[in-house]
Amino acid sequence: MTTPSLSRVAGAPAEAPTAARGSAALIADEPGLGAWRSFLTAHARITRRLDEELQAAHGLSLAEYDALLQIAHAPGRRVRMNVLAERVILSRSGITRLVDRLEAAGAVERKACSTDARGQEAELTAVGLERLRSAATTHLEGVRRYFLGRLDSADLAGLEASLGRVADPLESGSHPAHEGCPPGEL
Amino acid sequence: MTTPSLSRVAGAPAEAPTAARGSAALIADEPGLGAWRSFLTAHARITRRLDEELQAAHGLSLAEYDALLQIAHAPGRRVRMNVLAERVILSRSGITRLVDRLEAAGAVERKACSTDARGQEAELTAVGLERLRSAATTHLEGVRRYFLGRLDSADLAGLEASLGRVADPLESGSHPAHEGCPPGEL
């Protein structure tokens, strides 16, 4: 009820445009829109909480935590800036500055890429790893409290399947005027 | 595979801390985490696309669109800044500036609240409504293409139920050290 709508309008095109005390009249309420709204609201509220908690307890933003994690998972604990940006879903400049911060904090070091002289790699330091480890407990606790804890395994399986199906086709294709839409309306 | 992890670490606490060419060793992979990752990735990718499209076609950000929509849905097409902030999930100052922009664009007008002299209400203008209407077609098309179109009605019902259950308890309660967590671990 107090979730962001972000959709639902249009409809009733031949409505009297008089500024009457309009209560309804432009709500469309297409079928799946409730799910869409829940999606947006859930994301906004949860990430806000998690970010606050991480920040308060460890001075890390969610994006920084994610970057640290991505580096930690990479072989050799180092990643090209390039792919890091893609994984964290940030622009190149965004990743440059984020790594700047992590480096200033001593959590990461920049190393030249051996196979491409243009390249830089971000490598996790020992303190970065320790930082990540302790942040992870806070973060996971939050994820459990706000997300996992409210859902049973069937819910989780459904979410993973549905949202994966939604996210995958958007992986990195450039701006498609219209693309993978199963040939329906435009 | 290229979705943001944002979790998964810890585990194997008594691991040799030598800087060996560590490949795994700190991945926890708690059961529901795949769903959590899909959730984050799907949101980041979809909202990025929708925002780009809205911006390109109508010069509106998603937040601005949402605000316009919230005002349009309110009785009398006006809302207190207060509740608008809550609905759009922005801070008070954020809403002040967002409404500044909308007002400068002629889409909204500020009116004093009749029952509370401190209050301001944002009221949708005719041009704002028209702006919203045309933006809505773009936006809904995108939502269909990237979200609704990939999901059948069972998926959508599942998403709405699950994500609603997750979002609702976070509605406006202040920072809860630990709160609604069903009495399990802390």
Add this chain to the structure above:
DNA sequence: GGTCGGTCGTTGACTGCGCAACGATATGCC
């Protein structure tokens, strides 16, 4: 009626991010 704490919306200072432009390098074609 006066005072005190709480809430309303706004503002200043700051931060994080995206876009566009840049030098440096890689790669393909002649």
Add this chain to the structure above:
DNA sequence: GGCATATCGTTGCGCAGTCAACGACCGACC
């Protein structure tokens, strides 16, 4: 080899958002 084009990471600039502080106002309690 020599050149054109593309990609890599960084940077200047601008924008949108938060936090903290502010004056204005509400409501309750004395």
